[in-house]
Amino acid sequence: MNIFILDSWLREHLQTKATPKQIGEYLSLCSQSVEKVTKIEDDWLYEIEITTNRPDCLSVYGLARELAVILPRFGLPAKLKSLEISQPVKTPDKKNLPLEVKIKDASLCPRFTAVIFDKVVIKPSPKIIQERLEKSGIRALNNVVDISNYLMLELGQPMHTFDYDKIKGAKMILRESAGGEKITTLDDQIRPLPDGTIIIEDGEGRIIDLCGIMGGKNSEVDEKTKKVLLFVQTYDPVRIRQACQKLAFRTEAASRFEKGVDPEGVLIAMGKAMEMFEKNCEAEIASQLIDIYPNPPQEKxxxxxxxxxxxxxxxxxxxxxxxxxxxxxxxxxxxxxxxxxxxxxxxxxxxxxxxxxxxxxxxxxxxxxxRLPTNLPPMAVVSQNKIDFPKWEAKIKTALKFWGFTETVNYSMVSESILKNVEIKPEECLRIANPLSDEWVFLRPSLVPSLLQVASLNKKENLKIFELANVYLFQSENQLPEENLMLTGLVSGESFAKVKGVVESLLEELGIKEIEIKPYQLQKTFYGKIFHPSRRAEIIFKNNSLGIFGQLKKEKVFVFDLDFTQIVKDTNEIKKYQAIPKYPPIIEDLSFVIPEKTYVGE
Incomplete structure (x- = not known):
């Protein structure tokens, strides 16, 4: 966010002999970036970019406070002038004009202050205030409105003024908006209010303020105004930002509130405003100061x-x-x-x-x-065995294509119905917060549903397809999801033995031999539910599971689902040379009698 500040205004709070050029250079080096320093008649105008995490610098006083620290580091004496108020915040001993304030949720408005002025004279602001506002990019309107804008630029505290006589019942209720409510703002725009927007209504239920963004037309100060309610407050920055985004509407005040405003600075801003009202508007304070501050922040x-x-x-x-x-x-x-x-x-x-x-x-x-040295820090060179995944991906894909497989590329998102077809519970999957459509709501926990979907759309009898892609597994509410790279294939019109041979050949191609093939026993997983109970197996290598393969219950369709990352970790590129035998082999057949229920892997 960029702000514009006059040099003469800055020096009202900063005592220094530094030139505008020096101020711009050194502020940029150590704090906020000064984009431009422009000569304007007998003054200088700074254009300064303020980073989002530094709302305390969104004011003349905030930048003066920064410069009072920075300039002495470059040999330029600088002193921050105290924020003096000619009189402390005071109100009449007896309350004159009434005002009832009710805040339904203290988290919406951490601090709320208000005071009423009577006998207000509406007229143009002094020339110096008009010039400073206009040079800062804000149009001067009248002395009442200009005071609130002026102090927002000077102290970083937005504030708002109401015509007191237009607030029905002398009552203000700060609450969240409900569905279907609208407000006509000061720019004559009728704005439908999203649910949860912070608003103020009066005693008759009329919405008079779109809090933190813009006031309502029905309570604006005009040339006939005699009584003014000054309202200085802070809001929940998250709510203000959400409202701005939903409304596609942002003001200078909202840009400050959404970044956070210091609640401890509210009374200082109120005191300065009361002083300026008495001086520039010939006004009299006509009420007690209302200060609602239920939960002051503890020291950090x-x-x-x-x-x-x-x-x-x-x-x-x-x-x-x-x-x-x-x-x-x-x-x-x-x-x-x-x-x-x-x-x-x-x-x-x-x-x-x-x-x-x-x-x-x-x-x-x-x-x-x-001033920090440009030397690289000392570090030890540690050799690492880095796995070249792209190389192994290409090798596996080439081998599978050589054996007649076709690669498929599917969306990472699946629908609830596709998950249920393979008996995967949707509530155990990762749901997308903002899905592209109702058909793509979940991140797939397996590639099997996608390949089955492809197979259902393809009438070819002998089908061989595979996919190499990530799957996403839900861990817990406090953990990030697990992301695994899987290799999954689907074969129809072949035998169990042939599919087993494909898997063994694929692993052998990668240097993985002496694997164990064991019965897959986990009945409760979705594999246990979709595979034939006697035609499913798990592949084990060095006590690590490389994946499973098996036949579906209802059709003669075979699926293998392999952990690609684990396979690549176990690959062995070094092939030992075996000399050609000197003598011809003698092949003998051995026959065994074993029980019928003995698995082939045993």
Whole structure:
């Protein structure tokens, strides 16, 4: 997000002799990127790109706070001027104009403040405010609206004003929208509200505010307004972002709320606004200050080890310098003789700083990335036996095609009906959150359903097809899915012995010999359900299962399903030379009498 700020405005909060060019250069080196510095009459305009994780820099004061730390690192003295309010936030001893506020869910609005002004005079803002707003890309309207926009740019705190007399029943209820509700916003657009959007309704149930985005037309301040309700608050950033995306509509205020606004800065913004209302609008405070703040955030503390700082930065930086950098950024440190320290995060960085690496990033950028040596870190060269999967894929595909197989390529998604055809439970599969259609809802846990689907559409009697692709297996709610590369083939019109021979020849082609073929005993798996009970087998090599093959129950169709990754791990490219026998072989036949139920693998 880019913002535009005048140099003269910045220097109201920053005491420094640094030139605009130096400010732009050093801010870009250590913090936010200054895209352009433009001369405008007797002033300078900065265009600055603010990263999403730094909403505290979306204001004149926030950038002044950054520069007060950065400029001294380059030998340029700089001091942040205190945010002085000529009078603290105060309200009349007796409440005059009533206002009832009800927040149905505190998580929607962590902090809500409001105050009412009477005898407001609507007129144009002072020239300096108009110029600063327009240079920053915001149109000046009138003194009331301009105050809220001005302080949003100066302090990073969006706020909103209502015509108090248009709020029916002097009542505000903040809640989530329900299905079918609409609001006409200040830009005269009728907007259908998605479920769960934060809104405010008055005592008659009229929606008067699309919270965090834009106010309602039915409560706007106009030239006839005499009483103004000033509303300064924070919202759940996730809800604001979701509303903007669903509405395809975003404002300057929404761009700040969706990134997170510091609730501890609300009263400062309110105090500045009250001061400006009295000065620029000739207004009188006509109510008690309402401040609803049920769950103030607890102090956030992060443990930091100096040894970890040096390890990640790749240099030796003293404990004293680390402490100086962090304290200059507003962090509070508890240190002792050890390398460990406890760092308390300032309230304006609560959403940004959570782990030690976040603190190390702060240290590194203020220390200066440009000062870090460009040497590569020492490292040992470790040889690895890397498996060349593409080579083995090509070899297997060539062998199968030589034996008359045709390769198929299917979607990774399957429908519920296809899964049920092979007795796979859909609830045990990975469901796609946003499927392309109702036919492609699940990620396939096996290639078998896809090949059976292909076979059902092909009337050829002798069919030989295969597929080499990934399958996706659900693990648990707390684990990532397992992704396996499988080789699956389907043969019709052949015998069990012939399919067994294909599998053995395929493995022998890859150097895998002396395999064991054992009966497949797992009845509860979908293999156990679809295969003929006496015509299914598991392939074992060095105590590892390479896969299974067998005949389907209902048809003379054979399937082999092999773990390609395990097969490639067990491959042996080195073929031992065997000399040609000096003497002709003598072949003898041996006959055995064995029980009928003895398996061939035994």
């Amino acid at each position: 503390k992060v443990k930091l080890d100096i040894n970890l700082v040096n390890k990640i930065m790749g240099i030796e930086i003293s404990k004293k310098e680390i402490v100086n950098i962090l304290e200059s950024l507003g962090f509070v440190l508890e240190t002792n003789q050890s390398s460990l320290m406890t760092v308390t995060v300032p309230h304006w960085r609560y959403d940004d700083i959570s782990i030690p690496e976040d603190l190390i990033e702060e240290i590194a950028r203020i220390y200066g990335y440009h």
